[in-house]
Amino acid sequence: MDQKLKEIVFKNSDSIVHMWMEEIETLKEENYTSSVSDELFESTNREFVNVIFTSIKNQSTSLTLEEFSEKLINLGWPLSYITDGLQVFRRVTIDFILSQEEQVDSKYISNVLQSVDSWTEPIIRKLVNEYSGSWEHIVSLQRIALQELSAPLIPVMDNITIMPLIGTIDTERAKLIMENLLEGVMNHNSEVVLIDITGVPVVDTMVAHHIIQAAEAVRLIGSTCILVGIRPEIAQTIVNLGIDLGKFPTKSSLRKGFSAALEITDRKIVNLDTKDEGIVDMLDSLGEE
Known part of the structure; x- marks a missing residue:
């Protein structure tokens, strides 16, 4: 990513995150995460945007791309949350960068698009691959568990x-x-x-x-x-x-x-009648022993 554009993004990260959070909120109302509590939705979004920003800085973070994708699977959130979220982030970032210049030409716009794409596309690929891999692993384990239960003897x-x-x-x-x-x-x-x-x-x-x-x-x-x-x-x-x-x-x-x-197997069910004298005598003899 162009160094000048990096500086613009990092310097105004709070504004970009705020714009992104507002747009993501509309996605919650529309489809896949409508049943999620507001607290969980907000905390997950902040983890998501933190993963995005730290990835371009090449800094270690408490929540890696792999861990974040696995968390989404455990929460039951679809892959579309990742892809939609990153596309929104890409659009918001481009709009914000362009809004910082009074006059822009096609060369500048092309540079912005290329720079932002070079940042977001690897993240998209990485998250999608990690999500898909984790999902396939979980499905494989579930399939094995179901097979073990599907024909018990x-x-x-x-x-x-x-x-x-x-x-x-x-x-x-x-x-x-x-x-x-x-x-x-x-x-x-x-x-x-x-x-x-x-x-x-x-x-x-x-x-x-x-x-x-x-x-x-x-x-x-x-x-x-x-x-x-x-x-x-x-x-x-x-x-x-x-x-x-x-x-x-x-x-x-x-x-x-x-x-x-x-x-x-030469066996049968017998109804025991405890009033039968023979059975009573047998039980008494066993008790004396």
Whole structure:
């Protein structure tokens, strides 16, 4: 940036900041930050303009470009806040510099535009790149967390596990379901796996195909798969689509499926009647011991 123009900007930084803050305030009323408190909006704006000014001075600041972009992401503010804010700053700075001269020619205007651009454009690129990089990193971490939660396999009893599925099942998630299912069956030594689709809103041909593949894979490693949560509308859809689910058991509810799993593993639910003399005698004998 031209040294003379630098001096004008730094000498009148308070005036430029004031003009910039006024224009930024109108952006708040229009769109993305309308729900932000006035105190937070003002403090963030001042941090923003401080980052801009210190960048041209090549001075260290308590809040770097990287930290500022990460802060905006944590606040949930869009990238447009950065781009709009810098464009406003560019326009305000140019207008102020030109207003300081009584007579300006095209050469002077060109020099001002080029000088201000050489200052603001690197900041725009840096902030946008840092914002995008931080955002991609956060999204990547969130994707991993969602994948870990999207197909959990829960051991509820010896040799019996349940996989509750919630939400839409696409090809990528179906692959994850298959991997978790087979790995979990081996790790938990499961004889029976209950796949609960109560929370799956739509079961179409693709979803049914993925479920059938998962059940067949479980069968091949020596376990039984029971599909539970077959609601009436899903049953009707399956019939209309001509999908054959006859290769493995299906139940309308998790409770019925669990009862079937107990039977497969040679167990059953027994209602204990404490009035039965035999049980009372057994409890008494245990108490004496």
